[in-house]
Amino acid sequence: MSQTPVIRIGLCGFGTVGQGVWKHFTRSRTELENRLGVRLELHRVAVRKLRKARSVRIPAARLTVDALAVATDPSIQIVCELIGGTGLARELTLAALRLGKSVVSANKALICAHGAEIFATAHRHGGHFLFEASVAGGIPIIKALREGLVANRFPHIYGILNGTCNYILTQMEEQDAPYKSVLAEAKRMGYAEADEALDVQGWDTAHKASVLAWLAHGVWVKPAQMVVEGIDRITPADFKNAAVLGYGIKLLAVIARDFSSDELSVRVHPTLLPVGNVIANVSGVFNAISVTGDVVGTTLYIGRGAGQDATASAVISDIVDAAALLRGGKSAYQPAAETLPARNGCRLAPPEHIKCRYYLRLTVRDQPGVLARVASVMARHHISIASVIQNPAEVADAASLVLTTHQSHERAMRSTLRDLARLASVLERPVLLRIGDFND
Amino acid sequence: MSQTPVIRIGLCGFGTVGQGVWKHFTRSRTELENRLGVRLELHRVAVRKLRKARSVRIPAARLTVDALAVATDPSIQIVCELIGGTGLARELTLAALRLGKSVVSANKALICAHGAEIFATAHRHGGHFLFEASVAGGIPIIKALREGLVANRFPHIYGILNGTCNYILTQMEEQDAPYKSVLAEAKRMGYAEADEALDVQGWDTAHKASVLAWLAHGVWVKPAQMVVEGIDRITPADFKNAAVLGYGIKLLAVIARDFSSDELSVRVHPTLLPVGNVIANVSGVFNAISVTGDVVGTTLYIGRGAGQDATASAVISDIVDAAALLRGGKSAYQPAAETLPARNGCRLAPPEHIKCRYYLRLTVRDQPGVLARVASVMARHHISIASVIQNPAEVADAASLVLTTHQSHERAMRSTLRDLARLASVLERPVLLRIGDFND
Numbered sequence: 032m033s034q035t036p037v038i039r040i041g042l043c044g045f046g047t048v049g050q051g052v053w054k055h056f057t058r059s060r061t062e063l064e065n066r067l068g069v070r071l072e073l074h075r076v077a078v079r080k081l082r083k084a085r086s087v088r089i090p091a092a093r094l095t096v097d098a099l100a101v102a103t104d105p106s107i108q109i110v111c112e113l114i115g116g117t118g119l120a121r122e123l124t125l126a127a128l129r130l131g132k133s134v135v136s137a138n139k140a141l142i143c144a145h146g147a148e149i150f151a152t153a154h155r156h157g158g159h160f161l162f163e164a165s166v167a168g169g170i171p172i173i174k175a176l177r178e179g180l181v182a183n184r185f186p187h188i189y190g191i192l193n194g195t196c197n198y199i200l201t202q203m204e205e206q207d208a209p210y211k212s213v214l215a216e217a218k219r220m221g222y223a224e225a226d227e228a229l230d231v232q233g234w235d236t237a238h239k240a241s242v243l244a245w246l247a248h249g250v251w252v253k254p255a256q257m258v259v260e261g262i263d264r265i266t267p268a269d270f271k272n273a274a275v276l277g278y279g280i281k282l283l284a285v286i287a288r289d290f291s292s293d294e295l296s297v298r299v300h301p302t303l304l305p306v307g308n309v310i311a312n313v314s315g316v317f318n319a320i321s322v323t324g325d326v327v328g329t330t331l332y333i334g335r336g337a338g339q340d341a342t343a344s345a346v347i348s349d350i351v352d353a354a355a356l357l358r359g360g361k362s363a364y365q366p367a368a369e370t371l372p373a374r375n376g377c378r379l380a381p382p383e384h385i386k387c388r389y390y391l392r393l394t395v396r397d398q399p400g401v402l403a404r405v406a407s408v409m410a411r412h413h414i415s416i417a418s419v420i421q422n423p424a425e426v427a428d429a430a431s432l433v434l435t436t437h438q439s440h441e442r443a444m445r446s447t448l449r450d451l452a453r454l455a456s457v458l459e460r461p462v463l464l465r466i467g468d469f470n471d
Numbered sequence: 472m473s474q475t476p477v478i479r480i481g482l483c484g485f486g487t488v489g490q491g492v493w494k495h496f497t498r499s500r501t502e503l504e505n506r507l508g509v510r511l512e513l514h515r516v517a518v519r520k521l522r523k524a525r526s527v528r529i530p531a532a533r534l535t536v537d538a539l540a541v542a543t544d545p546s547i548q549i550v551c552e553l554i555g556g557t558g559l560a561r562e563l564t565l566a567a568l569r570l571g572k573s574v575v576s577a578n579k580a581l582i583c584a585h586g587a588e589i590f591a592t593a594h595r596h597g598g599h600f601l602f603e604a605s606v607a608g609g610i611p612i613i614k615a616l617r618e619g620l621v622a623n624r625f626p627h628i629y630g631i632l633n634g635t636c637n638y639i640l641t642q643m644e645e646q647d648a649p650y651k652s653v654l655a656e657a658k659r660m661g662y663a664e665a666d667e668a669l670d671v672q673g674w675d676t677a678h679k680a681s682v683l684a685w686l687a688h689g690v691w692v693k694p695a696q697m698v699v700e701g702i703d704r705i706t707p708a709d710f711k712n713a714a715v716l717g718y719g720i721k722l723l724a725v726i727a728r729d730f731s732s733d734e735l736s737v738r739v740h741p742t743l744l745p746v747g748n749v750i751a752n753v754s755g756v757f758n759a760i761s762v763t764g765d766v767v768g769t770t771l772y773i774g775r776g777a778g779q780d781a782t783a784s785a786v787i788s789d790i791v792d793a794a795a796l797l798r799g800g801k802s803a804y805q806p807a808a809e810t811l812p813a814r815n816g817c818r819l820a821p822p823e824h825i826k827c828r829y830y831l832r833l834t835v836r837d838q839p840g841v842l843a844r845v846a847s848v849m850a851r852h853h854i855s856i857a858s859v860i861q862n863p864a865e866v867a868d869a870a871s872l873v874l875t876t877h878q879s880h881e882r883a884m885r886s887t888l889r890d891l892a893r894l895a896s897v898l899e900r901p902v903l904l905r906i907g908d909f910n911d
Contacts, residue, residue: 055622055766063621163619169767171619179603179611181503182495182787309749309773326495327609327784330774333749334767344767347622359796 035064038354039074041101043123044113045094048137048164049076050087051343052111056350057087063351069358071350077101077114102127109353111346112136117144128152128160133353137164137342139238146242147251159356161349166239167192167318169341170334171348176246176322183324185247188286189469190320191313192239194336195230196262196282198222200301201314204270204279210263222316232261233282233299240284243320244297248288248377256379258298258441264462265301269392272420272433273464276390278303279311283467290325294380302467303390309333321469385441388417388466390433393451394459397423397430401456405432408454412447414439429458435466475504478794479514481541483563484553485534488577488604489516490527491783492551496790497527503791509798511790517541517554542567549793551786552576557584568592568600573793577604577782579678586682587691599796601789606679607632607758609781610774611788616686616762623764625687628726629909630760631753632679634776635670636702636722638662640741641754644710644719650703662756672701673722673739680724683760684737688728688817696819698738698881704902705741709832712860712873713904716830718743719751723907730765734820742907743830749773761909825881828857828906830873833891834899837863837870841896845872848894852887854879869898875906 042049056063056073064071076089077098095101102110102123110127112134114120120141127134129152136142142149142165153160163173167190176185191197195217202213214231217223229235237254244252262282273280283302288295304311309331313319318336323329335341395401402419409416420433436444444463451461482489496503496513504511516529517538535541542550542563550567552574554560560581567574569592576582582589582605593600603613607630616625631637635657642653654671657663669675677694684692702722713720723742728735744751749771753759758776763769775781835841842859849856860873876884884903891897 059622059624066621169620169764170770171615174614174619175611178792179614179788180609180784181506181791182499182784184499309752312749312752324609324784326499326780326787328775328781330610330772332770332772334770340766341768344620344622344764347766348619351621352618 035068035070036358037070037072038109038357039072039107040109040111040350041074041104041107042076042111042113043098043101044111044115045076045078045085046113047339048342048346049111049113050085051339052113052346053089054087055340055343056347059347067351067354067358069354071354074107075101075104099123099126102132103130108132108357109350110134111350112138112141113346115140117141121145124149124160125152128158129156131156131158133159133161133356135161135164135346135349135353137162137346139165139235139242143238143241143254146245159353161353162242163349164342164345166242167320167332168334168336168338169344170318170320170332170336171345172243172320172332173246174348175330175332176243180322180324180327180330183326184288184290185286185322185324186288186290187323187469188243188247188320189283189467191281191310191318192284192320192336193230193236193282194316194318195223195227196236197314197318198316199231200262200265200280200282203265203267207267209267210265231263233259236282236284236299240286240297240299243284244286244295247286248295250295250377252295252297252379256297258300258382260300262301265464268422268425268431269462269464272392273303273390274306275420276303276418276435277306278466279306280304280464281311285467288377289380292384293377294384295377296380296385298385301464303464304467308467308469382445383440383442386438387441388438388468389436389444390464390466391436392462393432393434393457394424394426394429395432396456396458397428398456401430402432404454404456405434405451408450409434409436409447412443412450414443414447426458475508475510476798477510477512478549478797479512479547480549480551480790481514481544481547482516482551482553483538483541484551484555485516485518485525486553487779488782488786489551489553490525491779492553492786493529494527495780495783496787499787503787507791507794507798509794511794514547515541515544539563539566542572543570548572548797549790550574551790552578552581553786555580557581561585564589564600565592568598569596571596571598573599573601573796575601575604575786575789575793577602577786579605579675579682583678583681583694586685599793601793602682603789604782604785606682607760607772608774608776608778609784610758610760610772610776611785612683612760612772613686614788615770615772616683620762620764620767620770623766624730625726625762625764626728626730627763627909628683628687628760629723629907631721631750631758632724632760632776633670633676633722634756634758635663635667636676637754637758638756639671640702640705640720640722643705643707647707649707650705671703673699676722676724676739680726680737680739683724684726684735687726688735690735690817692735692737692819696737698740698822700740702741705904708862708865708871709902709904712832713743713830714746715860716743716858716875717746718906719746720744720904721750725907728817729820732824733817734824735817736820736825738825741904743904744907748907748909822885823880823882826878827881828878828908829876829884830904830906831876832902833872833874833897834864834866834869835872836896836898837868838896841870842872844894844896845874845891848890849874849876849887852883852890854883854887866898
């Protein structure tokens with residue numbers, strides 16, 4: 032194969048994902064080269080420390096601690112940014128793109144924060160920025176939205192995008208165990224980070240929702256513009272109440288667009304899903320995404336959302352795509368970046384335009400008249416109650432009051448929550464979950 | 472946009488799918504043009520009759536009855552073959568490919584019968600043959616296997632690939648209704664063809680399995696080389712027996728490769744799936760495919776498998792891919808065709824190498840000693856019985872004997888069936904179903 036062109040790849044970052052890419056790429060390299068008709072060379076790898084025990088063997092000559100040098104190496108055409116964060120990662124991504132290189136990234140936080148700048152830079156200099164691994168790990172959801180479902184507009188996309196949260200929720204439900212002990216166990220098992228905040232408070236899911244919303248609708252929605260609620264206030268009692276009502280609980284990203292008003296809503300929150308919904312039954316570290324297109328109807332994708340191997344699978348598919356584009360000379364595939372904003376002039380829906388049904392759990396004094404006071408607050412905000420369950424609370428002399436509502440406005444519900452929290456008979460901050468009324 | 476290049480598209484065939492393509496393409500055309508940076512023109516449409524009531528409006532000047540003239544029109548670069556069959560469809564596909572055009576097809580029967588010739592012709596003349604719509608309608612499974620999961624080898628692929636069969640099985644289970652009345656109802660509803668044989672006997676599923684097996688493993692397996700069994704001998708009693716045993720029943724395509732022996736098994740048969748398996752719960756006209764990759768683990772895809780809109784969604788995504796390739800000048804994406812056979816030298820597993828667990832329903836004389844005779848036949852062939860259920864049969868003086876086996880060889884099971892059918896106490900041809908022991 033000495034006559035075939037060579038494409039050189041640089042890896043910036045050699046942690047779990049980087050080592051996974053090296054391992055699987057090395058194994059499948061010959062097959063991929065045959066398929067592409069080019070030679071592929073993992074040319075240089077930027078690591079934090081040169082000497083370190085690693086799960087893969089790599090020649091010392093290929094290693095460097097200078098990630099920026101890898102990103103700007105003139106002999107390298109494809110740069111994989113696998114170091115994470117939004118500092119050095121952004122710097123080297125932009126540096127590589129400015130040199131016309133293609134960049135493959137798994138970094139949803141970076142895309143969410145600097146996507147507009149990154150895609151504009153790629154476009155200006157003729158390179159590509161590929162990011163299949165940034166959302167839902169091994170599930171090829173980016174390619175599905177961008178290419179496979181290109182004939183569609185997307186009224187609804189929703190799904191489980193964070194395996195750590197789904198693992199914790201699954202354990203809480205199956206083991207009837209409180210959040211804190213399950214989280215501690217998840218940390219011991221390596222399913223949760225030492226600092227769990229990014230995952231359990233919903234921010235990681237929000238980053239991914241931002242990426243999907245941009246792909247589907249061409250607008251950048253920042254997490255600060257979304258309703259983002261995490262899973263840390265959910266209790267085993269919530270799972271029992273939800274089950275009585277016919278639901279499971281999942282942390283969902285929801286991207287909904289009303290094509291008549293052209294308003295887009297992007298949110299992340301724990302959601303009650305009917306037990307018959309396939310996504311309600313996706314458990315453990317798996318991710319699942321439901322995509323409703325106006326032509327194709329609803330399609331559903333399930334797979335491992337994280338981990339060394341699933342992420343490496345996605346990174347390698349992007350490397351192959353980037354190599355195919357390079358081999359073809361001129362770009363034969365244009366990322367949606369430059370064109371999507373033109374085709375979609377939608378705006379964010381203000382909270383008063385968001386409607387759903389709610390599940391509300393209040394810890395109240397166990398005495399007469401409390402339900403009447405709660406109900407009158409809700410009536411004042413025109414929130415209509417659909418069902419009530421009353422149980423003993425875990426706190427002494429207290430009761431747990433679980434209410435579900437009919438369709439209500441997000442803004443009215445927020446005011447209701449504020450007023451309920453002021454009632455003397457309401458002992459703890461109310462727990463609010465949303466009910467997912469997805470037709471599919 | 473007068474300076475932008477124009478890509479002209481011809482439709483051969485203007486039935487349900489063709490009209491769907493016209494309708495949705497016309498609606499999304501401007502968005503797709505912006506995305507690609509080219510003008511797209513549905514230039515000519517070949518129909519069977521010029522004058523006919525149609526659900527879409529189309530200028531008479533664009534119509535012709537000469538499909539071959541559309542396929543060979545020098546001004547047309549992308550030809551959509553939507554007429555079906557393997558006669559004229561093959562002729563015009565090859566004619567267009569020989570002229571270096573790209574062809575988009577939904578025709579699994581054609582690909583299954585003539586895929587090797589078609590892909591070789593596309594490769595020789597520099598065009599592309601795209602076939603996303605041929606398997607699982609609107610689910611972008613071809614793209615997922617070919618590009619998204621390119622880093623993987625595939626030990627297991629299985630799924631529901633025929634919506635008509637899944638609709639019939641779902642109705643039989645939910646309504647406790649016999650096959651014949653459900654089939655008649657499905658025909659009235661338009662969910663089954665007037666001649667149902669292709670669907671219910673498993674051949675349509677076999678065509679699609681052939682396409683997926685080729686994509687994943689690079690070998691053409693013809694339906695005649697597969698075990699292909701249909702759904703027409705399943706009764707409501709089978710659903711009840713399966714439920715007692717903890718299973719649902721689905722018509723599955725199964726593509727299994729053993730990478731140690733490099734043997735490939737491709738089969739189509741009704742399969743008992745554990746009720747907890749997501750695919751066991753996919754009902755109605757939906758398709759579902761489980762793909763296990765050695766890197767990514769198991770990913771699952773669910774969506775509408777047929778119908779005007781889902782198929783049009785897939786055809787349009789192929790048109791856009793073909794246009795992107797044309798715009799890029801030289802090919803930037805090479806179909807797996809030429810390279811896959813090189814990378815995968817596997818051979819078909821002989822039946823004696825196929826193992827699974829079986830469900831066997833016998834209609835037997837209701838008299839003592841029958842189970843002993845049945846059991847001794849099975850013992851002679853080294854088939855080990857796992858469970859027995861005995862019920863009254865629908866036939867007078869007869870009983871229904873339902874046996875499940877431990878892992879057994881396909882060849883031994885066939886011999887057993889032959890010998891059981893010869894027993895005087897066995898009154899009808901035995902019904903054999905396979906049990907799907909998929910880990911995912």
